[in-house]
Amino acid sequence: MQRLLVPNRGSVIRLLGPSWRAAREKLLSMIREDYQLIAIIGRAGAGKTTLLLSLEGMGDGVFMYTDMTEVRDRDLSAIVSTVFADNTHVVRDVQERLKKTGVKGLLKAFAKASPDEVVESARLKPMETLKLLNDAIELLGMSPLVIGVDEGLLSQDDPRAMDFINSIHAFRNNMQAMPSTKIVITLLPDVVNLISKVDTPLFDILRLGAITLPDYVTREDLKEVIQEYGLSEVDLSKIEALGPLTMRQLICLMNTKMDVIKCGIDTAGEISIE
DSSP, X not given: OOOSEEEOGGGOEEEOSHHHHHHHHHHHHHHHXXXXXXXXXXXXXXXXHHHHHGGGGOOSSEEEEEEOTTOSOOSHHHHHHHHHHHTHHXXXXXXXXXXXXXXXXHHHHHHHOOHHHHHXXXXXXXXXXXXXXXXXXXXXXXXXXXXXXXXXXXXXXSTTHHHHHHHHHHHHHHGGGOTTEEEEEEEOHHHHHHHXXXXXXXXXXXXXXXXXXXXXXXXXXXXXXXXXXXXXXXXXXXXXXXXXXXXHHHHHHHXXXXXXXXXXXXXXXXXXXX
């Protein structure tokens, strides 16, 4: 999967394209303003995953990312246990810090649990385990806890879509008990449309915290990517002639020296970078 991110000096990651940087600023603003359920909405290739991954450099707080595309189930248990399984390094760091505070009760038991025990707890008691992590983050002064659930490939025709919607509703219902936890999910537009039909209360909440990515790159985005990859104005004209491109297609073109077939672009002509 192509990314919109490029390494800068000192291995700092920079998000390409003014449209996508504006979306990241909006996302960070929502997190700072205590939005607890945020949806990144966009078509395939729009850059939902990349925008979500850009939160790794958000500064304050703890970020936990999980990719649900290869996970079989979409119920609450599967999502929360996958979050913990994919971020054992984060959980271990929190546990070590907890031990140093001399914490008591449930948090003490959480701090002493092995990675397998934590994941199993998340599978059997997903919201209770997530709340323990929320409470630990608060106690340690590490807020906010931002959990990125990457579900950008699930369509409304997928039989697991309703399980996923019910899981997001469960997050919504428990947000008040976990004030330091922010859930950021990626969604295709058709899933949002399905939510509007089957779960109006959830849809109303998602509308408040929705970030919709543009379907295609603008000329300003295109010019910046071209410049970043060291191409010329002639190359810019060649790419513009291909018609509207998603950011994934554009980055693919840059990395494959304009292989339109490999990048899934329907065009009668063939072009190349000299």
